[in-house]
Amino acid sequence: MRGAIKPARHGAQAWRVGLQVLLAAVIGGLIYGAFINAADNLARTHISSGFGFWNNSAGFDISQTLIPYSPGISTFGRAFWVGLLNTLFVAALGIVLATLLGFTIGIARLSRNWLVARLAGFYVELIRNIPLLLQLLFWYNAVLKSLPELRDSIVLPMGGFLNNRGLFLPRPVFAPGFSAVIAALLVGIGAAIVLQVWARRRRKRSGAPTPVGRWIAALLVGLPLAALALAGFPVAFELPQMSRFNVVGGLEILPEFAALVVALSVYTAAFIAEVVRAGILAVAAGQTEAAQALGLRSGTTLRLIVVPQAVRVMVPPLTSQYLNLTKNSSLAVAIGYPDLVQVFAGSVLNITGQAVEVIAITMAVYLTISLFTSLVMNLYGRMTAIVER
Amino acid sequence: MKRIATALSLALLLAFSAQTAWAQTLQTVKQRGQLICGANGTLAGFGLPDPQGNWTGFDVDFCRAIAAAIFNDPSKVKFVPLTAANRFTALQSGEVDVLSRNTTWTMSRDTTLGLDFAAVTFFDGQGFMVHKSLKVSSALELNGASVCVQQGTTTELNLADYFRSHQMALKTVTFATADEAIKAYDSGRCDSYTTDSSGLYGERLRLTSPNDNIVLPEIISKEPLSPAVRQGDDSWEDLVRWTHEAMLDAEEFGVTKSNVDEQLKSANPEIRRLLGVEGQFGQSLGLTNDWAYRIIKSIGNYGESFDRNVGENSPLKIARGLNALWTKGGLQYGLPVR
Ligand SMILES: N[C@@H](CCC(=O)N[C@@H](CS)C(=O)NCC(=O)O)C(=O)O
Numbered sequence: 001m002r003g004a005i006k007p008a009r010h011g012a013q014a015w016r017v018g019l020q021v022l023l024a025a026v027i028g029g030l031i032y033g034a035f036i037n038a039a040d041n042l043a044r045t046h047i048s049s050g051f052g053f054w055n056n057s058a059g060f061d062i063s064q065t066l067i068p069y070s071p072g073i074s075t076f077g078r079a080f081w082v083g084l085l086n087t088l089f090v091a092a093l094g095i096v097l098a099t100l101l102g103f104t105i106g107i108a109r110l111s112r113n114w115l116v117a118r119l120a121g122f123y124v125e126l127i128r129n130i131p132l133l134l135q136l137l138f139w140y141n142a143v144l145k146s147l148p149e150l151r152d153s154i155v156l157p158m159g160g161f162l163n164n165r166g167l168f169l170p171r172p173v174f175a176p177g178f179s180a181v182i183a184a185l186l187v188g189i190g191a192a193i194v195l196q197v198w199a200r201r202r203r204k205r206s207g208a209p210t211p212v213g214r215w216i217a218a219l220l221v222g223l224p225l226a227a228l229a230l231a232g233f234p235v236a237f238e239l240p241q242m243s244r245f246n247v248v249g250g251l252e253i254l255p256e257f258a259a260l261v262v263a264l265s266v267y268t269a270a271f272i273a274e275v276v277r278a279g280i281l282a283v284a285a286g287q288t289e290a291a292q293a294l295g296l297r298s299g300t301t302l303r304l305i306v307v308p309q310a311v312r313v314m315v316p317p318l319t320s321q322y323l324n325l326t327k328n329s330s331l332a333v334a335i336g337y338p339d340l341v342q343v344f345a346g347s348v349l350n351i352t353g354q355a356v357e358v359i360a361i362t363m364a365v366y367l368t369i370s371l372f373t374s375l376v377m378n379l380y381g382r383m384t385a386i387v388e389r
Numbered sequence: 390m391k392r393i394a395t396a397l398s399l400a401l402l403l404a405f406s407a408q409t410a411w412a413q414t415l416q417t418v419k420q421r422g423q424l425i426c427g428a429n430g431t432l433a434g435f436g437l438p439d440p441q442g443n444w445t446g447f448d449v450d451f452c453r454a455i456a457a458a459i460f461n462d463p464s465k466v467k468f469v470p471l472t473a474a475n476r477f478t479a480l481q482s483g484e485v486d487v488l489s490r491n492t493t494w495t496m497s498r499d500t501t502l503g504l505d506f507a508a509v510t511f512f513d514g515q516g517f518m519v520h521k522s523l524k525v526s527s528a529l530e531l532n533g534a535s536v537c538v539q540q541g542t543t544t545e546l547n548l549a550d551y552f553r554s555h556q557m558a559l560k561t562v563t564f565a566t567a568d569e570a571i572k573a574y575d576s577g578r579c580d581s582y583t584t585d586s587s588g589l590y591g592e593r594l595r596l597t598s599p600n601d602n603i604v605l606p607e608i609i610s611k612e613p614l615s616p617a618v619r620q621g622d623d624s625w626e627d628l629v630r631w632t633h634e635a636m637l638d639a640e641e642f643g644v645t646k647s648n649v650d651e652q653l654k655s656a657n658p659e660i661r662r663l664l665g666v667e668g669q670f671g672q673s674l675g676l677t678n679d680w681a682y683r684i685i686k687s688i689g690n691y692g693e694s695f696d697r698n699v700g701e702n703s704p705l706k707i708a709r710g711l712n713a714l715w716t717k718g719g720l721q722y723g724l725p726v727r
């Protein structure tokens with residue numbers, strides 16, 4: 001279109017802006033009209049509408065709640081937040097694990113070791129070609145079927161249990177003195193960053209190698225440990241206890257959660273591996289050759305020369321993988337993990353019967369998550385973009 | 390995902406269609422030449438297609454009875470399998486003409502979902518099934534137990550209520566379909582599975598070894614199961630209600646599938662009105678006067694349908710109990726045709 005209109009004419013610009021405004025107004029009008037029409041239709045068909053249900057008590061139970069929730073007292077709104085947090089939790093963990101696994105496999109695929117490269121290739125082909133839902137059911141059933149029943153629980157060292165109801169670990173209970181440890185950790189992180197920046201500057205200026213790794217480790221680990229000892233170990237552990245039907249107390253990791261995280265990470269890692277491989281191959285071979293000519297070892301070349309350049313190419317496709325993972329997490333429904341779709345677009349929708357409102361909110365949430373992820377990744381992309389000097 | 394799709398289509402329908410209002414269902418059905426019935430697709434005894442696609446069950450026969458009354462042909466029904474979670478949306482959006490799927494008549498469903506319940510076809514209540522190996526003999530011993538349950542049901546709510554009011558700890562594992570819930574229970578994920586006790590009989594048959602599971606004696610809720618129609622089409626609701634009443638009356642008067650032709654000659658005025666020998670009752674429903682005769686001729690009376698699908702002549706062997714006629718100590722009380 002651009003080329004078709006002669007750019008010389010001044011009026012053209014105003015005309016285009018006017019057109020945009022008109023279009024926006026028409027779309028806005030349509031949406032408004034749809035809302036009014038829907039409200040009207042709901043009233044005519046005697047279906048209740050509005051958001052009044054938000055504050056009514058929910059009455060159903062949820063298996064995993066990151067914030068306090070109790071069926072009799074908590075509201076539908078609370079159930080929404082429980083579901084949303086469960087979605088974000090599973091997505092965040094999935095993204096971290098898929099990234100680690102994906103990078104490892106992507107790099108392994110380019111390995112000069114024939115076996116390693118083939119195994120990585122096999123992984124990618126296998127995982128990419130099996131529908132995620134099947135994999136999810138496989139993991140869930142594998143988890144459920146292979147683990148023992150409650151009475152034959154595997155007893156883990158330090159008082160944990162593993163059975164087909166989940167993994168139960170001692171739960172740390174923090175005494176007030178623990179804030180000193182957190183403070184020490186924060187100070188350690190801050191100091192480590194400062195040290196790293198200083199070391200890099202110095203190296204750039206003088207070229208002298210400035211190894212600070214050991215100091216950074218000391219700051220990150222030693223400092224908090226010292227604080228822990230000084231505060232007199234202000235942590236107690238609540239041990240899970242065997243009861244007649246279940247393990248009570250402790251930290252509980254549900255099989256539904258574990259299966260979902262594993263399935264999402266394993267699946268998405270295959271795609272990320274391809275992104276990583278493509279990103280690395282996109283870096284001109286001359287870069288590697290030049291680095292090697294300078295005498296850098298291949299690990300160092302990868303870390304300092306190839307990956308930083310590859311990451312730039314990788315950011316956009318990585319973003320879409322992260323978004324896919326987040327959206328795929330709604331397959332939770334199939335195995336009873338209480339994510340947003342299961343809790344909100346499932347139980348809440350059915351109990352309140354307010355399909356229109358609930359679906360609208362659910363879609364808005366996924367849209368927001370997507371836009372936010374894209375925003376963060378775009379910022380990161382801009383930060384790592386090549387600055388022309 | 391199917392559920393989201395149904396909900397979404399309802400939202401789009403409401404947002405973009407002009408003047409959604411439901412009237413004239415009977416006319417639509419007649420023009421279409423077929424009744425579209427929302428049924429349970431997985432519950433033995435109530436609604437279940439066999440591999441050849443032949444549907445059977447108590448709720449299924451109810452839809453066949455409506456088709457018989459309208460078309461004099463019980464096969465003019467298309468069954469749409471619905472889960473607990475998408476059934477109401479399917480009815481609201483007009484995907485089905487009637488919902489006949491073990492659905493509990495509750496106040497909030499009646500008053501806020503834009504639908505109406507026609508008649509209680511089955512008085513039910515919620516029960517628990519447990520693995521025999523747990524050696525539990527009462528629901529009150531379930532403190533701390535894991536319970537598998539299906540979402541979008543009254544079951545989900547009653548469960549939380551029951552444990553709360555008895556101050557027992559509960560670990561709920563909620564699934565979108567009965568299939569998933571029962572599989573998880575079967576694999577030992579839960580100590581107990583809970584649903585309407587009629588459903589327990591049916592679901593139990595699907596377990597790897599049904600005999601290793603027992604149903605506990607407690608009934609923790611009232612589940613009056615009723616077919617539902619969209620609110621705003623009163624004559625259609627009448628037709629659905631009177632289909633049930635006709636089947637009840639037939640049982641009370643001893644009119645059966647096999648003797649209905651002889652009964653046409655009966656001198657009993659109640660039977661004569663029911664079968665359309667006297668009066669214009671069918672016409673007032675928009676049907677022919679032999680509407681009830683058609684129902685009984687092809688489906689049988691209430692008791693026959695009950696026995697065949699869920700009662701003594703079926704694998705479920707559910708006792709009549711509350712569903713016996715009022716004359717026999719039950720709650721089923723057919724309204725008079727007059
Ligand atoms: N009567 C209850 C429960 C009805 C219900 O959905 N029961 C389950 C368990 S028996 C069922 O039929 N599930 C079959 C399915 O969804 O496929 C209600 O109306 O909420």
